[in-house]
Amino acid sequence: MRLSALYMPTLKEAPADAEVISHKLLVRAGMIRKLTSGIYTYLPLGRRSLDKIAQIIRDEMNAAGAQEIVMPMVQPGDLWKESGRWEAYGPELMRINDRHGRDYCLGPTHEEVVTDLVRGEVRSYRQLPLNLYQVQTKFRDEIRPRFGLMRGREFIMKDAYSFDKDMPGADASYASMYEAYNRAFTRLGLRFRAVQADSGAIGGSFSHEFMVLALTGEDTIVTCTRCEYAANLEKAEVRYAGEICEKGECPPLEEVSTPGTHTVAAVANFLGVHEEQILKTLLYDADGEAVAVLLRGDRELNEIKLKNLIGATSLELASPEQVTKWTGAAVGFAGPVGLLGVERIYADEEVLRSTNWVAGANKDDAHVRHLDIDRDVKLTGSADLRTVTLTDPCPACGGPIEMPRGIEVGHVFKLGTKYSEAMGATFLDEGGKEQLMIMGCYGIGVSRILAAAIEQNNDEFGIVFPPSIAPYEVALLTLGAKDEAVVAKSEELYQLLSAKGVEVLLDDRNERPGVKFKDADLVGFPIQLVVGGKALARGVVEAKDRRTGEKTELAVDNFEQAFD
Ligand code: ATP
Ligand code: MG
Ligand code: MG
Ligand code: MG
Numbered sequence: 001m002r003l004s005a006l007y008m009p010t011l012k013e014a015p016a017d018a019e020v021i022s023h024k025l026l027v028r029a030g031m032i033r034k035l036t037s038g039i040y041t042y043l044p045l046g047r048r049s050l051d052k053i054a055q056i057i058r059d060e061m062n063a064a065g066a067q068e069i070v071m072p073m074v075q076p077g078d079l080w081k082e083s084g085r086w087e088a089y090g091p092e093l094m095r096i097n098d099r100h101g102r103d104y105c106l107g108p109t110h111e112e113v114v115t116d117l118v119r120g121e122v123r124s125y126r127q128l129p130l131n132l133y134q135v136q137t138k139f140r141d142e143i144r145p146r147f148g149l150m151r152g153r154e155f156i157m158k159d160a161y162s163f164d165k166d167m168p169g170a171d172a173s174y175a176s177m178y179e180a181y182n183r184a185f186t187r188l189g190l191r192f193r194a195v196q197a198d199s200g201a202i203g204g205s206f207s208h209e210f211m212v213l214a215l216t217g218e219d220t221i222v223t224c225t226r227c228e229y230a231a232n233l234e235k236a237e238v239r240y241a242g243e244i245c246e247k248g249e250c251p252p253l254e255e256v257s258t259p260g261t262h263t264v265a266a267v268a269n270f271l272g273v274h275e276e277q278i279l280k281t282l283l284y285d286a287d288g289e290a291v292a293v294l295l296r297g298d299r300e301l302n303e304i305k306l307k308n309l310i311g312a313t314s315l316e317l318a319s320p321e322q323v324t325k326w327t328g329a330a331v332g333f334a335g336p337v338g339l340l341g342v343e344r345i346y347a348d349e350e351v352l353r354s355t356n357w358v359a360g361a362n363k364d365d366a367h368v369r370h371l372d373i374d375r376d377v378k379l380t381g382s383a384d385l386r387t388v389t390l391t392d393p394c395p396a397c398g399g400p401i402e403m404p405r406g407i408e409v410g411h412v413f414k415l416g417t418k419y420s421e422a423m424g425a426t427f428l429d430e431g432g433k434e435q436l437m438i439m440g441c442y443g444i445g446v447s448r449i450l451a452a453a454i455e456q457n458n459d460e461f462g463i464v465f466p467p468s469i470a471p472y473e474v475a476l477l478t479l480g481a482k483d484e485a486v487v488a489k490s491e492e493l494y495q496l497l498s499a500k501g502v503e504v505l506l507d508d509r510n511e512r513p514g515v516k517f518k519d520a521d522l523v524g525f526p527i528q529l530v531v532g533g534k535a536l537a538r539g540v541v542e543a544k545d546r547r548t549g550e551k552t553e554l555a556v557d558n559f560e561q562a563f564d
Helices: 021-028 044-063 077-083 111-118 167-187 264-271 299-310 320-334 349-355 418-423 446-456 484-499 513-523 533-537
Strands: 032-036 039-042 074-076 094-097 103-106 130-139 154-164 192-196 206-213 219-224 230-232 278-284 290-295 339-341 405-416 426-428 434-436 438-445 474-479 504-507 527-532 540-545 551-555
Touching (some): 044 130, 044 167, 077 111, 111 418, 154 167, 167 206, 192 405, 206 446, 405 418, 484 533, 513 527, 527 533
Parallel strands (some): 474 527
Antiparallel strands (some): 094 103, 130 154, 219 405, 290 339, 426 434, 540 551
């Protein structure tokens, strides 16, 4: 491809709404453009990277015996009513009506459709196991779409669904997907960890999330420094105790026991949520009044509920410093579940967005200073999650734990018979007896991976793409569009590399060298080849490794060999 003909509108400045580095760089590198909130167009370079990500995932799915299909994006509401999720899914499900007034939705996931596809047609144990997958656009009406491709409303997912005749079979399907995910994420060049996850509301029995480790991750992971234990915070249910203090000058803490009036049931009643949703009543002020609770379930839904409860008008904002001061410790608990204030929410927008929690405190008594003590854990410092130290809990071995942030890029889930039971997906076993199929579902955020990879691979100059997902492997920069020898040699090398199957982008624009270097660095092509007049006169072109910055000279005479 020639850059002069490529639609690659690079920008000097990031858009104002871009908070995280991947969002900034994807826009600046001309890879994506926003259409509207949480909905993006992928430009040629963005699409190439996405295709590469999807292809690696496809390879590994195929190698594991899964078969690719494409299911519709528009799904009939009746199927969702059958599974019970029309009621249960909440406002993330984009519901629409056709001209006859019939209910439809835009698929946020495809358990219903795939179960409908298989039921009735797969009748015998001989047709199992079966694993069907697709790479497809999903729609979820996320309450707070943000961070560019990281949390979109429209996004690309690979979703696979397995059907087995018995538990050992279902376990084997799960294990094979787990392995395929490990291989795929390794090939994608990501630093990741598989962690135990809560299978909670979806009703599965076993689940792992694949987390890309990055500070901007919205999830908190608990990992042991001594053993293999790794779980997301919600699953880990690590409990803390400690102190947080508004000004750092609180009197010594006293033990505050849970007052009778603030039982879990009372708090649940007050909030209008189910008791099981309450993970822990955890903050008490000096008088023993509960001022905040941890809620299980969808943080964002809970937040809406709470806002409705207290009235949006009473939502007050405090400065980030204030928030981090009096809720700094709480950030550690909140993580993916969310910490919600009972009476008021105080939080600065910016802090909310960057930390994935909702700070809670009582307006009249922001002097929150005691946490429920379950285990003997101490907080050091006052503000930051990373300052939390725990004196006891790896849950597995008692060793010290760390709590890095993670971006969920994949999720494997043993569904059991939830959908086959609700939707009647049965088969006849060896003895001719009707049995329920045992299912699993396996998702990967294809478009989210593009963002996650950039969160992990960037520097002050731009993206540093892992070679496996770079839009082009080589950028060939012609320095001096008016120097005939340079132009001719660039053209020759371009043809030569292309013929060898190397993906090369020829920067043949009539631009200054500085512009070309900047753009090549910004997009992050793994190798830059620089054809310049002086070097060429010496019979060499310069090759730069984008990651290390290391430069080498390649003799044009045996140039071809360097790319064997
Ligand atoms: P999250 O916890 O981030 O909301 P999820 O648990 O709701 O994700 P799953 O239902 O497990 O997501 O979907 C499978 C994968 O799809 C996720 O692991 C993630 O990589 C990706 N994904 C989910 N929601 C989004 C989104 N809004 N934008 C981009 N990718 C997403
Ligand atoms: Mg979600
Ligand atoms: Mg999740
Ligand atoms: Mg998930």
